[in-house]
Amino acid sequence: MTSQTLRVAVVGSGYMGKGIAQTLARAGATITLIDRDAEVARAALDAMIGDAVAAEAAGLADPGSAEVVRRNSSSADLESGLAGAEFVVEAVFEELSVKHAVLAAIEANVSESTVIGTNTSAIPVGVLATALRHPERFFGVHWFNPAPYLPGIEIILGEASDPALLDDVTALLVRAGKKPVVVADTPGFIANRLQFALFKEAASMVEDGTATPQQIDEVVKSGFGFRLPFFGPFAIADMAGLDVYASSYATLSAGLGSRFDCPPSLAERIAKGDLGTKTGGGYLGMSKEESAEMASRRDRSYVALARLRAELESEA
Numbered sequence: 001m002t003s004q005t006l007r008v009a010v011v012g013s014g015y016m017g018k019g020i021a022q023t024l025a026r027a028g029a030t031i032t033l034i035d036r037d038a039e040v041a042r043a044a045l046d047a048m049i050g051d052a053v054a055a056e057a058a059g060l061a062d063p064g065s066a067e068v069v070r071r072n073s074s075s076a077d078l079e080s081g082l083a084g085a086e087f088v089v090e091a092v093f094e095e096l097s098v099k100h101a102v103l104a105a106i107e108a109n110v111s112e113s114t115v116i117g118t119n120t121s122a123i124p125v126g127v128l129a130t131a132l133r134h135p136e137r138f139f140g141v142h143w144f145n146p147a148p149y150l151p152g153i154e155i156i157l158g159e160a161s162d163p164a165l166l167d168d169v170t171a172l173l174v175r176a177g178k179k180p181v182v183v184a185d186t187p188g189f190i191a192n193r194l195q196f197a198l199f200k201e202a203a204s205m206v207e208d209g210t211a212t213p214q215q216i217d218e219v220v221k222s223g224f225g226f227r228l229p230f231f232g233p234f235a236i237a238d239m240a241g242l243d244v245y246a247s248s249y250a251t252l253s254a255g256l257g258s259r260f261d262c263p264p265s266l267a268e269r270i271a272k273g274d275l276g277t278k279t280g281g282g283y284l285g286m287s288k289e290e291s292a293e294m295a296s297r298r299d300r301s302y303v304a305l306a307r308l309r310a311e312l313e314s315e316a
């Protein structure tokens, strides 16, 4: 197989399956959308084609991409739907028993060289792999919603996964404009562990009357979240000053409890005199010159983002 011609079956034609199928179809893969319910699979194929036509018309996808998406098919029959598949995407309900049953059924209907990827949001790949006889060809390939438009993909290798088997799939993802990142096989991986921690704290503030959902969403979008398209938590902490972070943790911990205790790695850096970009170093280990370049890029990025937001809001 080559990533140019990869034959892909997507099992579970719901919200994510449909978006993943559209994205891989646009990148040239041949897709069969499969669901336990034939009507759901057919409707997903129609919706995927409709979405691709609308995306092309709106300039969100390359000219000609909708025509490519039209060439695909749907099925409710696992055996015929999986025939010839070189890569299978499992995107059924996030329930262990359902995923185990579906993965075992997939394996029973594909060749030994077929790569199987699960789009699980949080269940470790090692836990899902117990349903398979050949866990070496099984991986986590975790997409973000909406799949056609978010570039990030978490690739999760279970203990038994053979990374070499993933080469053609990774090439296809890159051709689809995605940025795959290999992450550890732990519950929620990186993205959902962080996202769900943020949501839990936000929900607590609503539950105890500290803030409304509207207030929180606005503060996140226009405050610290405004930085996130450009910088992750470590770049942000390094720029803010690790000593500033430690002082804030002391206040938060005293007022809100031990879940806000200063992280040990932060305290250790401060004890060594490493305060982030102001001293050089920090979690990202940047020199003062690199830090200055980042600060200049930061300001240009925020002004550009503010203009883009204003433009999009004026169109709404």
Ligand SMILES: NC(=O)c1ccc[n+]([C@@H]2O[C@H](COP(=O)([O-])OP(=O)(O)OC[C@H]3O[C@@H](n4cnc5c(N)ncnc54)[C@H](O)[C@@H]3O)[C@@H](O)[C@H]2O)c1
Pocket (backbone or CB within 6 Å): 011, 012, 013, 014, 015, 016, 017, 034, 035, 036, 037, 040, 091, 092, 093, 094, 095, 098, 102, 119, 120, 121, 122, 142, 143, 144, 145
């Ligand atoms: N919704 C999100 O934002 C999101 C983001 C990333 C990952 N995920 C993950 O993607 C997976 C799918 O989520 P979703 O939001 O698309 O769910 P969904 O409910 O929209 O779709 C699931 C589909 O699976 C089908 N299905 C269930 N059992 C089946 C079986 N035995 N055989 C064939 N098809 C079967 C259902 O009919 C349904 O169409 C989950 O693991 C979820 O955690 C979801």
